[in-house]
């Protein structure tokens with residue numbers, strides 16, 4: 001049933017490109033990308049109202065220092081958010097990412113404007129990026145940076161290729177090396193900066209943790225995190 005529904009949604013989208021990425025309905029004149037009905041069903045987390053102590057920040061306690069933890073919405077299997085993230089990652093709907101950034105940026109602005117020096121997205125592997133055509137986190141980072149009036153550097157963090165560096169390593173060494181999967185150009189100066197690190201979905205937090213370690217090792221004063229969605 002889900003499959004048939006999805007099939008008709010895709011078909012509708014082909015016939016009517018101005019359709020909602022959540023439900024496939026044709027958008028009204030004042031709507032873009034997502035219809036008002038879908039937007040109202042998005043379960044927002046409100047984590048930013050308790051930014052120092054919430055379910056996202058707690059994932060990192062005892063591992064790496066995190067100043068604030070923000071997530072725009074909860075992710076339910078089969079819900080509207082799952083459909084939107086699928087469209088963002090696999091159907092070329094890149095603009096959804098910046099739209100999430102604008103929406104959440106507007107909520108964060110009053111309380112957190114002036115609290116960050118740089119917004120940085122988690123990178124994806126260059127091969128994946130070439131295949132998809134974009135990093136699905138970049139728009140969210142750029143949208144937030146625009147609303148919060150902070151600089152954004154989408155090329156700061158690099159995802160290191162595993163295929164070249166790990167083929168000769170033992171299985172255990174490969175596993176340990178997962179933590180070293182990200183890097184920053186050695187010439188880049190981050191000392192004293194307050195960074196807002198951005199990802200699309202956080203599950204275990206291992207990816208963000210690895211990125212935070214790199215940023216801290218480069219001298220960042222503090223790192224906060226913002227994700228589009230948080231599974232529950």
Ligand SMILES: [Zn+2]
Nearest residue numbers: 020023035038
């Ligand atoms: Zn809709």
